[in-house]
Amino acid sequence: MLCFLLPIVLVSAAIASPLATRQIDTSSHCGVLLDQWGASGASSGSDCAKLTSVSGTTVAWTTNWSWTGGSGVKSFTNIQLDVGLNKQLSQIKSIPTVWNWSQTTQGSIVADVAYDLFTSATSGGSNANxxxxxxxxxxxxxISAVYMSNGQPQPVASSINVAGHTWNLYSGSNGANNVFSFLPTSGTIISFSADLNYFLKYLTAYEGLSTSQYLITAQAGTEATSGTATLTT
Structure with missing residues (x-):
């Protein structure tokens, strides 16, 4: 279950009221709106997903993926927030969210489960961060700009306390824009309830992210590189 409790709340006012419970398409979809941007790098594989329920601001869904070959990310199956975006960071008061999930795997996998936010210098503009x-x-x-002698990425900040958890922060470029990655220091977080705006405030306070940047994308899902898994959320 993934819940953006309310749309992004601005300093001035809330954005909109939650949606009513409604009928949804619960059939499985393969290759449709699953963000399979790296699928061409796989020698074989697929990624299928379906919604299981939608009620108010809460969405439940599952994805089954299996990828072989290549070293890059193949897909990022996700749920995206579409309300309250294209606002400057200085104007955002909160982005409350709850995410409970589980995963089953077959053998070893290479993947992550993550929120993914993008900012731009202009409203609706190109990704900058x-x-x-x-x-x-x-x-x-x-992604990291610096790696240690053992080949592991080197954080730009360690043991940061944000949103009730402790994180290491990494920074680097993906070739198109700068990437900040908060990774938990104590393993996996399968039940998360927090305000995502705390992470943005940390970056504007300590890592030079400008408060004049616009939040243009807010997503949550799994980046799959190789192996076989089922994510239920």
Whole structure:
């Protein structure tokens, strides 16, 4: 279950009221709106997902994925917030969310489970910064500008206390924009309830992210690189 408790709340006012419970398409979809941006790098595989319920601001869904070959991310199956975006960070008061999830795997996998936010210099403009908040790291690794002698990424800040958990923060470029990645220091977070705006406030206070940037994308899902897994949320 993934819940953005309310749409993003601005300093001035809330955005909109929750949606009513309604009938949804619960059939399985393969290759449709699953963000399979790296699928061409796989020698074989697929990614299928379906909604299981929608009630108010709460969405339950599941995804089954299996990828073989290549070293890059193949897909990012996710739920995206579409209300309250394209606001400057200085104007956002809160982004409350709750996320409870579980995962089954077959053998070893390479993947992560994470929130993924993007900011831009203009409303609805091109991505300038990506902010990832990882719930789990399954043999994957964050983008980093600096690596230690053992080949592991080096955090720009360690043991940060944000939103009730402790994180290491990594920073680097994906070739198109800067990426900030918060990774939990104590393993996997399968039940998360927090205000995502705390992460944005940390970055504007300590890592040079401008409060004049616009939040243009807010998503949550799983980045799959290789292996076979089923994520239920």
């Amino acid at each position: 990506e902010i990832m908040i990882w719930m789990a790291n399954f043999n994957a690794g964050p």
